[in-house]
Amino acid sequence: MIKVNEDLQFKLINKDTKTQLLICMEEPAELIQAISKVQRYLNEGVINPKYKSSLAANLCEEIADVYICLKKLQLYFDISDDCIQEWIDYKEKR
Template sequence: MKKDIEKDIAFIAHYYGYEAQSRQLIEEMAELTQSINKKWRGENTGLYRGYYDDMKAITEEIADVQICIEQVKLLLGITDKQIESVAESKIIREKSRIREARRKTIS
């Protein structure tokens, strides 16, 4: 993220504090879930609003979630390095599960 944006995120995070921003994150995650579900439901029920509208809504909600995640990380002192380490181990574990599932399917 750009330095100016990081400063703005820190300013907002410290102004509102952890409780408010963690609750905001929950709300934004729910809105992202809803926009993803609307796209899926529309594609599978014939009530499709349109690719552009769905992608715009999903993109906006992802941005909102990312902003709130950055604020919560900052307020809790969680570093990118910590997250990357956990993410790497989770990815390795999931790849192992997929390989095992493929082996079972083939045999």
Template sequence: MMNKIEEFNVDEFLDKVTETKRIFRQSLEKYGKEPQCRQTMEECAELIQAINKFLRYPNDKHYANLIEEIADVEIMLYQLKVMFNIDDDQVFAFKVEKAKREQERLKKL
């Protein structure tokens, strides 16, 4: 029996990623920047609600909703990066700096 790593098809994965990005770029073109920014805010609010519900009532239903809302926010973050011409390296640079600051805070504890 093959494990998941052995079953993983890189070409298929890349095709799915490319197609998914194409679809969300089309969505951005169709609806425009401002409506998509408003949608991003709405999705973030829904994620906040999902986190609150899962923390209060940890069950399969709220866990599944949490996952769905995370996916929605990740999609909208992708669209924000496209809209405002922000590449992953720019975002990653900020993540590295924030990780360094967090590491310093953790050392002080």
């Protein structure tokens, strides 16, 4: 299970909500860029092994940033894990 310091994230978003919300908008864009880089190195559905490790490391970092932001938004708007799980279940059934 992935753990985020919820106390820290709650303090950050309540201390400077405007900036934290801006960060929560910017981080997914950085993940999109990382995914775009992966696509550039695809050749017939296979990533060049020479670049796979660095691409994976970059993706990992950006996924972590987005995960933190998602948790921050969840805490700020008091959204329960159950609520999110209900939406996941619904969307996966489609």
